[in-house]
Amino acid sequence: MSEAPTNLLDLDLDGLKSLLKELGQPAFRAKQLHSWIYERGVSSFDDMSNLPKDLRAKLAERTTLGALSTVVGQTSKDGTHKRLYRLADGPLIESVLMPYNDGRRTACISSQAGCAMGCVFCATGQMGFQRNLTEAEIYEQAWRFHTELKDKGERLSNVVMMGMGEPFHNYDNTIAAVRRMMSELGIGARRITISTVGLVPAIQRFAKEGLQVGLAISLHAATNDIRSALMPVNRKYDLQELVGACHAYVEATGRRVTFEWALIAGENDSAREAHRVGRLLKGLNCHVNLIPLNPTASYEGEPTNDVNAAIFVETLGMHHISATVRVRRGIDIDAGCGQLRDRVEEVQPSS
Numbered sequence: 001m002s003e004a005p006t007n008l009l010d011l012d013l014d015g016l017k018s019l020l021k022e023l024g025q026p027a028f029r030a031k032q033l034h035s036w037i038y039e040r041g042v043s044s045f046d047d048m049s050n051l052p053k054d055l056r057a058k059l060a061e062r063t064t065l066g067a068l069s070t071v072v073g074q075t076s077k078d079g080t081h082k083r084l085y086r087l088a089d090g091p092l093i094e095s096v097l098m099p100y101n102d103g104r105r106t107a108c109i110s111s112q113a114g115c116a117m118g119c120v121f122c123a124t125g126q127m128g129f130q131r132n133l134t135e136a137e138i139y140e141q142a143w144r145f146h147t148e149l150k151d152k153g154e155r156l157s158n159v160v161m162m163g164m165g166e167p168f169h170n171y172d173n174t175i176a177a178v179r180r181m182m183s184e185l186g187i188g189a190r191r192i193t194i195s196t197v198g199l200v201p202a203i204q205r206f207a208k209e210g211l212q213v214g215l216a217i218s219l220h221a222a223t224n225d226i227r228s229a230l231m232p233v234n235r236k237y238d239l240q241e242l243v244g245a246c247h248a249y250v251e252a253t254g255r256r257v258t259f260e261w262a263l264i265a266g267e268n269d270s271a272r273e274a275h276r277v278g279r280l281l282k283g284l285n286c287h288v289n290l291i292p293l294n295p296t297a298s299y300e301g302e303p304t305n306d307v308n309a310a311i312f313v314e315t316l317g318m319h320h321i322s323a324t325v326r327v328r329r330g331i332d333i334d335a336g337c338g339q340l341r342d343r344v345e346e347v348q349p350s351s
Contacts, residue, residue, distance in 0.1 A: 005062055005063050005064045005202045006019065006062060006063045006064070006215060007063070007065075007066065007067045007136060008033075008037060008059075008063050008064065008065055008066075008144065009037075009065065009066050009067070009136045009139060009140050010118040010134075010136045010324050013030060013034050015197070016029040016030040016033055016034055017310075019063070020033070020055075023055065023058055023062075025055060025264075026071075029051065029055065032048070032050055032051060033051065033059075036048045036051075037065065038143075038184040038185065040150070041139065041146055041147035041150035041151070042147065043065055043066075043144075043147045044065075045059050045065075051225050054291055066140045066143070066144065067087070067136065067137065067140065068086070068087065068089050068093075068137065068140050068141070068144070068223070069082070069085060069086045069087075069088075069094065070083060070085060071084040071085065071086050072084045079098075079099045080096060080098050081096065081098075081099075082094055082095070083096070083097070083141075083144075085141070086218070087113065087133075087137065091113035091114075091130045091131065092113065092230060093110045093113050093133070093137075093141075093161060093163070093164050094110060094164060095107065095108065095109055095110060095141040095145070095163060096108040096163065097142075097145050103144070103157070104157045104158055105149055105154055105155065105156050105157050105158070106157065106158040106159070106160060107110070107141065107142050107145045107156055107158070107159050107160070108150075108159075108160050108162050108163045109138060109141045109159055109160070109161055109162075109163050110133065110138070110141065110163030110164035110165055111132070111133055111138055111141055111161055111163065111164070111165040111166070111169075111170045111174050112129065112130070112131065112132050112133055112164060112165025112166065112169065113129075113130035113131050113133065114127050114128050114129045114130040114164065114165065114166070115127070115128075115129055115164060115165045115166055115169075116128070116129035116133075116166065116169060117166050117197050117199065117231070117232065117233055118231075118232045119171070119218070119230060119231045119232075119233075120131070120218075120229070120230055120231075120299055121230065121262060121264070121299045121301055123157055124164045124165065126299075129333075130137065132165075132169070132170040132173060133165070133170065133173060134173055135172075135176040135177045136178070138153060138170075138173060138174060138175075138177035139177040139180045139181065140150060141163075142156065142159055142181050142187075143184075144186060146185045149244045155186075156185060156187065157187070157191060158187070158191045158192070158193075159178075159181055159187055159191070159192045159193075159302065160192075160193045160195065160216075161174060161178070161192070161193065161194040161195055162193070162195040162216070166194060166196060166197055166199070167195065168196045168199040168202035168206070169199065169202075169205070171202050171205065174194065175206075175211075176208065178192055178194070178211070179211075188212075189211055189212035189213045189268050190212050190214065192213045192214065193213065193214035193215070193216050193258070194206070194213055194214070194215060194217070195216040195217070195218065195260065196214070196215070196216070197215055197217075197218045197231055197233045198217055198218065198219075198231075198233055198234070198242045198243050199233070199235055199237065200237040200242060200245045202317040203215070203217075203242075203245045203246070203249055204245055204249075206249070207247065207248065207249040207252040207253055207282070208252070212255070214255070214258065215249065215255070215257055215258065216257075216258040216259070216260055216289070217242070217246065217257060217258070217259050217260065218231070218259075218260045219259040219260060219261050219272075219277075219288075220260070220261055220262050220268060221234075221268055222239070222268075222273060222276035222277045222279075222280045223239070223276065224238050224239055226267075226268070226341050227239060234293040239280065243280060243281065243284065246284060247283075247284055250280070250284065250285045250286075255285075256285045256287060257284065257286045257287075258286065258288075258289055259281070259283070259287070259288045259289065260289050260291060261277070261288055261290050261291065262288065262291050262293045262294075263291065263292050263293060263303065263304035263309055263312065264292055264293045264301040264302070264303070264304065265293075265301070265302040265303060265304045265305070265308070265310070265323075266302075267301060267305035269308045269309070269312060270308070270312075271311050271312070271315045273312075274311070274312045274315035274316050275315060275318075275319070277319075277321070278316055278319025278321055279319070280317065281321055282311055283318065286321065287321075287322045287323065287324075288316060288321060288322070288323040288324075289323075289326050290309055290312060290313065290323055290324065290325045290326065291325075291326045292304050292309060292325070301338045309325045310325070313325060
């Protein structure tokens, strides 16, 4: 049986040096290879012009640049691009690239295949949990968008860990991948955001990382009974414990917390609910991102209307809490928040 090829994205500079030493190459070749992969964003060995041809041939034979296999890509009418990848052992994941008129290019990255959190309005939560992604599998999603944009004279400017999965359920690999995005792709910490459903011990741990990376928390309800019905995690870490952890995070880091709120018509989009949010978050340095619910196959809720969304923002303002209604993107290709699943099922191979 032939040996599986080495994924170069699994190797740091020292790992590249060890590999090239096995191939009879001097140590400086590792720095050249590292530069091609990370600084110049090259994804083909043929383009690595300062490496000897015989070395390029050996690398092509014995290694790969990444382990994700593209199944299909789709582009929305608003320019949002969704990519479906197959992992080496079969599971499927999705990543999204969102271009903005101001020049930002934001990647939405997955941390797991599926999700174990079970939020009822989220398509990924409805599909169940398959496995954690490795550090390299998380990182590669950003690296691929980075290299493709570089070819067009553009750059990947922002990353949000809001794709498939709960990043803090895969804490070590997520943080390691984020550090690589910063060091190897040159993405500033303040341009990276990690989103969580509210795993309190992980929030406490994250506060000690010393990173300037943003923290976003899926809130969606201001009372424990409603939130527990929408988000099972609340039965383990309720709102009082969660908000307490957020106060401690802000005190430890000096950074603002962002709360995500899916506005569901007739469920959590009233002024009364906004007042509850205001009282819940009183005194906390935070911002609320309001997102009219994105449709999924297994949840019957509907998005709020513009009038109720505006009233929600105004009501939060009475409590001195800043809030904005986020523009929904990629809805026509199921690339919006909470939608990353449905296209996966359509191409999922039969067992």
